[in-house]
Amino acid sequence: MRPIPYWPLSGFYFFHFAFIGAFAPYWGLYLKSLAFSAFQIGVLMSLLHVTRVFAPTAWGWLADHTGKRLLIVQLAAVTGLISYCGVFFGESFAWMAVTMALMSFFWSASLPLIEATTLSYLGESTAKYGRIRAWGSIGFIFAVIAVGYLLDFMNIASLLWAVLGFKLGIVIFSHRIPEAEITLHSADSVPVRQIFKRPEVLAFFVASFLMAIAHGPYYTFYSIYLVEHDYSKSIVGWLWAMGVICEIGVFFLMPQLMHRFRLKQVMAFSLSCAIARFLMIGWGVEWPIVLLLAQILHAATYGAHHAAAMVAVHHFFRGRHQAKGQALYTSLTFGLGGTFGGLFSGYIWEYLGPGLTFTMSAVAVLLGLGLVMWKMNVEPNPDVS
Numbered sequence: 001m002r003p004i005p006y007w008p009l010s011g012f013y014f015f016h017f018a019f020i021g022a023f024a025p026y027w028g029l030y031l032k033s034l035a036f037s038a039f040q041i042g043v044l045m046s047l048l049h050v051t052r053v054f055a056p057t058a059w060g061w062l063a064d065h066t067g068k069r070l071l072i073v074q075l076a077a078v079t080g081l082i083s084y085c086g087v088f089f090g091e092s093f094a095w096m097a098v099t100m101a102l103m104s105f106f107w108s109a110s111l112p113l114i115e116a117t118t119l120s121y122l123g124e125s126t127a128k129y130g131r132i133r134a135w136g137s138i139g140f141i142f143a144v145i146a147v148g149y150l151l152d153f154m155n156i157a158s159l160l161w162a163v164l165g166f167k168l169g170i171v172i173f174s175h176r177i178p179e180a181e182i183t184l185h186s187a188d189s190v191p192v193r194q195i196f197k198r199p200e201v202l203a204f205f206v207a208s209f210l211m212a213i214a215h216g217p218y219y220t221f222y223s224i225y226l227v228e229h230d231y232s233k234s235i236v237g238w239l240w241a242m243g244v245i246c247e248i249g250v251f252f253l254m255p256q257l258m259h260r261f262r263l264k265q266v267m268a269f270s271l272s273c274a275i276a277r278f279l280m281i282g283w284g285v286e287w288p289i290v291l292l293l294a295q296i297l298h299a300a301t302y303g304a305h306h307a308a309a310m311v312a313v314h315h316f317f318r319g320r321h322q323a324k325g326q327a328l329y330t331s332l333t334f335g336l337g338g339t340f341g342g343l344f345s346g347y348i349w350e351y352l353g354p355g356l357t358f359t360m361s362a363v364a365v366l367l368g369l370g371l372v373m374w375k376m377n378v379e380p381n382p383d384v385s
Contacts, residue, residue, distance in 0.1 A: 015169030021143030060327025216341020243298030282358025
């Protein structure tokens with residue numbers, strides 16, 4: 001078995017999520033500086049979710065068909081960088097929409113293929129995935145804090161150059177990762193559609209889809225919700241950071257957790273924590289200690305859930321189906337689930353208010369928990385050696 005390229009993979013995760021840490025919280029501010037309306041900003045920002053509905057599946061099919069995952073990652077990284085550079089040459093709504101759509105289409109190709117590559121290198125030691133993936137969380141924290149301070153002292157246009165730097169990092173590290181050998185598996189001859197239709201696989205995907213929908217109000221309105229209740233922006237920022245810091249801790253603890261608990265138990269626990277977390281946010285906003293505890297639960301609701309989900313996808317989709325499996329997961333959760341979650345939160349928030357909106361998120365997760373407990377059965381427990 002080839003040695004795991006720990007630092008090249010970790011470096012890619014660092015810059016990939018550093019890009020998200022710089023782009024997601026601050027790009028709307030840049031668009032606002034261009035005098036776009038709230039509706040136009042919403043449309044432009046939604047392009048990142050919309051392209052993730054179909055683009056990862058297309059790239060995943062191409063990667064499994066050609067067997068050249070890293071070549072596709074490298075091409076996508078370079079073309080994503082080139083398309084991003086369009087932001088320096090135009091500021092109209094149409095120009096920005098085309099630029100962001102192209103950038104997102106190429107950018108969304110990389111992560112599912114890198115996830116498949118990482119898990120291919122890990123083999124049966126999938127519980128060690130968190131130790132590599134944690135560097136993505138570190139990159140996010142670094143970017144969201146560093147860019148925040150940068151924008152306190154410099155013009156909003158400096159954001160364009162900061163994001164460009166992170167995009168360059170993605171390109172550099174994509175060329176440092178060696179291609180992983182794709183091990184032949186007995187499931188290679190089984191159509192992906194047949195694997196997807198298995199009851200335990202459907203239960204996993206539907207539960208993950210519901211989890212993504214449930215996070216829509218959190219990712220869309222959490223900061224606004226707290227500011228409206230007189231929390232300072234610095235406190236809001238630290239609450240976000242606290243969640244990601246706890247997430248890192250869980251990523252490093254995953255080998256021990258996977259050794260002690262079965263995958264189904266980890267998934268069920270993370271979903272149960274999500275139910276409690278959304279109810280705490282929705283009804284406990286007046287008490288800072290409740291919000292702090294809710295953010296600590298991010299360790300389970302994202303950290304443990306994501307690491308367990310990656311192991312589950314690796315278990316269900318083996319051999320030449322790995323990239324397609326990762327792409328399906330990205331498309332149906334972060335893509336389709338994220339899109340529906342954002343739309344759901346936008347409509348429901350205005351009519352039902354924050355408390356009932358987050359309660360509906362908890363109900364969605366409860367349905368997912370029922371599916372996991374009823375149908376999802378992943379055996380055997382992944383090796384942690």
